[in-house]
Amino acid sequence: MSANMAVKQALKANPVPSSVDPQEVHKWLQDFTWDFKGKTAKYPTKYEMDVNTREQFKLTAKEYARMESIKEERQYGTLLDGLDRLDAGNKVHPKWGEVMKLVSNFLETGEYGAIAGSALLWDTAQSPEQRNGYLAQVIDEIRHVNQTAYVNYYYGKHYYDPAGHTNMRQLRAINPLYPGVKRAFGEGFLAGDAVESSINLQLVGEACFTNPLIVSLTEWAAANGDEITPTVFLSIETDELRHMANGYQTIVSIMNNPETMKYLQTDLDNAFWTQHKFLTPFVGVALEYGSKYKVEPWAKSWNRWVYEDWAGIWLGRLQQFGVKTPKCLPDAKKDAVWAHHDLALLALALWPLTGIRMELPDSLAMEWFEANYPGWYNHYGKIYEEWRAAGFEDPKSGFCGALWLMERGHGIFVDHASGLPFCPSLAKSSIKPRFTEYNGKRYAFAEPYGERQWLLEPERYEFQNFFEQFEGWELSDLVKAAGGVRSDGKTLIAQPHLRDTDMWTLDDLKRINLTIPDPMKILNWQPVAQ
Amino acid sequence: MSNVNAYHAGTNGKEGQDFIDDFLSEENSALPTSEAVVLALMKTEEIDAVVDEMIKPQMEDNPTIAVEDRGGYWWIKANGKIVIDCDEATELLGKKYTVYDLLVNVSTTVGRAMTLGNQFIITNELLGLETKVESVY
Numbered sequence: 001m002s003a004n005m006a007v008k009q010a011l012k013a014n015p016v017p018s019s020v021d022p023q024e025v026h027k028w029l030q031d032f033t034w035d036f037k038g039k040t041a042k043y044p045t046k047y048e049m050d051v052n053t054r055e056q057f058k059l060t061a062k063e064y065a066r067m068e069s070i071k072e073e074r075q076y077g078t079l080l081d082g083l084d085r086l087d088a089g090n091k092v093h094p095k096w097g098e099v100m101k102l103v104s105n106f107l108e109t110g111e112y113g114a115i116a117g118s119a120l121l122w123d124t125a126q127s128p129e130q131r132n133g134y135l136a137q138v139i140d141e142i143r144h145v146n147q148t149a150y151v152n153y154y155y156g157k158h159y160y161d162p163a164g165h166t167n168m169r170q171l172r173a174i175n176p177l178y179p180g181v182k183r184a185f186g187e188g189f190l191a192g193d194a195v196e197s198s199i200n201l202q203l204v205g206e207a208c209f210t211n212p213l214i215v216s217l218t219e220w221a222a223a224n225g226d227e228i229t230p231t232v233f234l235s236i237e238t239d240e241l242r243h244m245a246n247g248y249q250t251i252v253s254i255m256n257n258p259e260t261m262k263y264l265q266t267d268l269d270n271a272f273w274t275q276h277k278f279l280t281p282f283v284g285v286a287l288e289y290g291s292k293y294k295v296e297p298w299a300k301s302w303n304r305w306v307y308e309d310w311a312g313i314w315l316g317r318l319q320q321f322g323v324k325t326p327k328c329l330p331d332a333k334k335d336a337v338w339a340h341h342d343l344a345l346l347a348l349a350l351w352p353l354t355g356i357r358m359e360l361p362d363s364l365a366m367e368w369f370e371a372n373y374p375g376w377y378n379h380y381g382k383i384y385e386e387w388r389a390a391g392f393e394d395p396k397s398g399f400c401g402a403l404w405l406m407e408r409g410h411g412i413f414v415d416h417a418s419g420l421p422f423c424p425s426l427a428k429s430s431i432k433p434r435f436t437e438y439n440g441k442r443y444a445f446a447e448p449y450g451e452r453q454w455l456l457e458p459e460r461y462e463f464q465n466f467f468e469q470f471e472g473w474e475l476s477d478l479v480k481a482a483g484g485v486r487s488d489g490k491t492l493i494a495q496p497h498l499r500d501t502d503m504w505t506l507d508d509l510k511r512i513n514l515t516i517p518d519p520m521k522i523l524n525w526q527p528v529a530q
Numbered sequence: 531m532s533n534v535n536a537y538h539a540g541t542n543g544k545e546g547q548d549f550i551d552d553f554l555s556e557e558n559s560a561l562p563t564s565e566a567v568v569l570a571l572m573k574t575e576e577i578d579a580v581v582d583e584m585i586k587p588q589m590e591d592n593p594t595i596a597v598e599d600r601g602g603y604w605w606i607k608a609n610g611k612i613v614i615d616c617d618e619a620t621e622l623l624g625k626k627y628t629v630y631d632l633l634v635n636v637s638t639t640v641g642r643a644m645t646l647g648n649q650f651i652i653t654n655e656l657l658g659l660e661t662k663v664e665s666v667y
Contacts (some may be wrong), residue, residue, distance in 0.1 A: 022630070054597040054658065056644035057633070067630045074574075074634070183533055207640075215570050215603065215638050222601045230602035234572045239636040245643060252658035269657060300542050308540070309640045312564030317656055319561060337550055374547045 001376050026058040033128040037440065043120040045194040046263055051126040053132035053253035056245040062526060065137055068143065075147070075235045076213055081153060088227045089158025094498045096224035097159050098356040099290025103217070105150040106166035106178070106282070110185035110205070111144040117189035117201040121250070124194035124340040130253060133246045140239040146167070147232050163486050163493040164355045171355035171493065175480040176466050177347065179284065179419030188271070191460060194384035200271040202247025208310040209279045210240050212301050223293040261322045269326040271324025272447045276332045277418040284340025285347060289361070299409040302336035331430035337373065339429035341380055346412060348420050349401030351508055352479055357495040360384045360392060379428055392496040395508035403514055414465035416443040421466070442520055467518040477508035478516065534559030535566055537594040537609040565654045566594070569606040576623055577604065577635045580614060583622055589608035603637055
């Protein structure tokens with residue numbers, strides 16, 4: 001009796017917890033780690049990563065799994081129930097439905113690259129908490145691969161023109177924009193020094209560019225009738241903020257070592273240029289040329305998310321620790337105004353290779369472009385009007401924008417650093433073309449920032465560009481080989497208009513009579529034999 | 531006086547060539563330093579209540595808080611920091627609501643975001659550099 005009373009009194013004084021605070025569990029779990037005197041990583045870094053670095057969200061497997069499963073229930077529940085009943089897939093404006101064939105698929109590549117990038121950081125880091133954050137990111141990125149693929153899958157089932165959503169992984173093999181994805185999201189996220197990968201992936205790619213790419217893009221999606229993308233992309237981004245914190249803690253973990261600043265500024269400058277070089281023009285093209293209804297000029301979104309907020313709140317506050325303005329920033333800002341218009345011109349010139357249906361800007365779009373980018377009409381608008389008059393949309397015309405450019409001396413080259421095409425004689429962005437000889441071969445570069453990265457590590461850029469890979473191919477043969485035809489075996493998936501009449505076929509493409517050239521050769525920029 | 535953190539404040543309030551001139555000006559070609567933080571919250575029944583009942587009322591004490599409806603999400607910007615106490619949200623919503631439930635719908639942050647007990651905090655402090663991380667543990 002007295003023993004029972006003692007137990008009751010003890011429990012009253014120290015009650016058994018009815019639940020355990022997950023953050024207490026997290027704190028306790030951090031003690032369960034190996035204590036190495038020296039740890040050798042498979043993916044080394046020139047930086048020293050502090051063993052005491054923190055993870056700001058204090059994740060435990062239980063809370064992480066519960067949180068992510070709620071996200072999945074909400075996302076897929078909405079897509080498979082509410083949006084399906086509302087026939088959401090067919091309420092999307094066709095311009096937007098087409099550009100999402102590229103956006104979601106290209107982002108899928110980024111998520112694949114991010115799996116590897118965060119996994120190698122898990123291997124390299126010394127702090128158990130920091131590794132905990134990287135490990136959760138690996139699982140997040142696998143989730144994101146599924147989500148981005150699901151957008152294409154959903155569109156493939158519910159959108160009225162599924163061709164392209166169903167096989168973009170195949171079609172992107174000939175897409176001249178896709179090498180830009182591989183450079184920024186593939187090579188940039190997972191090759192080289194582990195900390196450099198973190199700067200590319202987490203500090204720049206995620207903390208900076210996912211905000212316009214994944215968050216503000218959802219406004220454009222909704223404005224153009226797409227309720228699918230906001231549901232998925234906003235859910236993807238709920239993981240990104242932990243990845244941004246991972247990137248920040250990477251910086252914290254190396255900041256106390258005085259050797260750090262020998263490398264950090266260069267790695268930061270290079271990462272910013274690498275990610276910007278692809279994302280600034282690509283996102284701008286997707287938003288402004290892939291939409292009927294405009295939200296705001298891309299340059300304004302870039303100013304808000306990239307310059308004022310990311311540069312101001314992240315880099316600006318790090319200035320007291322020695323971080324300086326990236327030398328390329330003024331050129332990056334010029335690109336934010338013009339680079340997407342330069343890239344759109346080339347995408348329209350090369351439309352048969354894109355795997356989507358695109359159309360020239362109509363009069364309303366032209367008016368909007370000129371109002372927001374004064375000088376746009378005289379530079380680009382007049383070209384588009386001439387192309388339209390020459391039969392850009394007409395399958396019997398035999399017209400091709402790429403040929404039109406080349407016939408007028410406007411060569412299209414591939415920048416050997418970013419992998420993207422550029423046209424030096426028509427660019428309004430920060431293009432300063434350079435042609436460099438290395439081991440008996442000449443390479444084109446769009447500007448000195450990329451060239452300098454290549455000169456430091458040329459072995460990272462050993463790839464064949466589009467023109468080298470497909471030189472000598474007849475255009476219709478190339479499109480057919482890449483799976484660019486619909487189920488009738490002859491009508492192209494890509495089209496230069498959005499109608500379901502007058503659709504181009506392989507025969508129409510053959511009429512253009514275009515054999516892929518290597519502009520470095522035909523414009524005589526190869527070294528001349530003595 | 532207009533809010534410095536408003537969605538269209540500063541350079542973005544200009545149009546056409548005026549915007550481009552200001553955006554590309556020499557003054558705006560160096561790193562800015564901002565005291566602000568940014569938060570994007572997915573619209574859901576819980577988040578809408580948190581924004582209406584917990585964040586908007588803070589605007590009286592902190593006039594730099596800006597809240598903008600961007601269709602699928604709430605865009606929130608403020609100088610200093612934003613704190614969301616999920617114990618308070620639990621009472622408001624009438625159901626258990628932990629900080630990890632909140633994180634289901636926090637779409638993005640610009641600043642240093644963290645959990646502290648059952649609170650979500652985003653601050654402009656450089657945790658671990660300007661401020662000891664232990665101070666928030």
